Amino acid sequence: MKIIIAGAGAMGSRFGIMLHRGGNDVTLVDGWPAHVDAIRQNGLKANFNGEDITEHIPVMLPSEVKGDTKADLIILFTKSMQLAKMLQDVKPLIAENTKILCLLNGIGHEDTIEKYIPMENIFIGNTMWTAGLVGPGEVKLFGNGSVELQNLGQNQEDAAKNLAKVLSESGLNAKYSDNIHYSIYRKACVNGTMNCLCSILDVNMAEFGATKPAHDIVVTVVNEFAAVAKHEGVDLDIDEVVAHVESCFDPETIGKHYPSMYQDLIKNNRLTEIDYINGAVSRKGKKYQIPTPYCDLLTQLIHCKEDILGAK
Structure with missing residues (x-):
């Protein structure tokens, strides 16, 4: 082919x-x-x-x-x-x-x-x-x-x-x-936590997972994604998705990996895809009148970091 x-x-x-x-x-x-x-x-x-x-x-x-x-x-x-x-x-x-x-x-x-x-x-x-x-x-x-x-x-x-x-x-x-839209939203929950948080905190996924607030942050972000997804006919299993995200913490599998957004921004000084991940949830939240404060803030923090580092 x-x-x-x-x-x-x-x-x-x-x-x-x-x-x-x-x-x-x-x-x-x-x-x-x-x-x-x-x-x-x-x-x-x-x-x-x-x-x-x-x-x-x-x-x-x-x-x-x-x-x-x-x-x-x-x-x-x-x-x-x-x-x-x-x-x-x-x-x-x-x-x-x-x-x-x-x-x-x-x-x-x-x-x-x-x-x-x-x-x-x-x-x-x-x-x-x-x-x-x-x-x-x-x-x-x-x-x-x-x-x-x-x-x-x-x-x-x-x-x-x-x-x-x-x-x-x-x-x-x-x-x-x-039901690919379910899978896409499920994967977006991984990107909407691991990518931006590892980039902001300058850590790999296992290092973020070892912090005390990690679980609560993941749960909150996943709930925001799920609330928006529901308005688009996608009913996420929140407990399963949280467990799926937190499986990334395991250093014996992919926990030592630095996500793609980290590679773009921290390693290669490139602009990120945040507007199409957390930023998309933020925009859709406004459209559906759903509060998404964590996604709003994470999007803004990544843009701050892009500005600080002069990403292009």
Whole structure:
């Protein structure tokens, strides 16, 4: 399958490597020139569960995209605030039957995607895989994970199941979901706690979990997400979601991992996706007249930290 990874940061690199090793024709598209140059010159380097590997995968900047070869599948891994521009940039690669799979963090991305792609070709999902960007052209991949996905268009269930099969054949443990919005909100609760709190406190997930207030903070944030989700027809099991979030604290699994927002802001001095996670809950709370004070404050604190650090 001809697959384009649109956004080849840490997670995009993981999927690119695994799909490439699984025998697919993969091309990476990323807007970071140093990253693209490093991959071109030296291959995409990864520490893959303790093994150092190098995969030579074609890579290009968005400005270099041409329509010579159309994609069978485009997997979106760009940052949320870059989504619309990336969709415009990869438009020459989109044919009538090209499928789009969005695996971005955050809520509501389908509203942007459907401006560019027919609904029957849009698939959304989330992933519990982790990855870390060490530097240009180099990532760290560890642990196990999974993918859930669902079609947005009518009568596209078979196509969604086939996409899950393609991903699973490359070891990505993908499955079809008939309630993906539940899974997206559930994952957003992880991002809406671990990502922003670890970035503000400058800790990994296990270190945050070891603090006395951690449980109460997680419960409060999850309740805010759940109140908003309920107005959108998604009924979160709060106790289960809290337990799911707190499973991230375990240092024997992924507790020592620094979430993607930490990597963006603290490590790489980049602007974050907070407006599409806690910020989205804050906006929706105002729309539905639901108080979301923790999400309001966490969003503002991350923006303060972006300003303080001069993130770009």
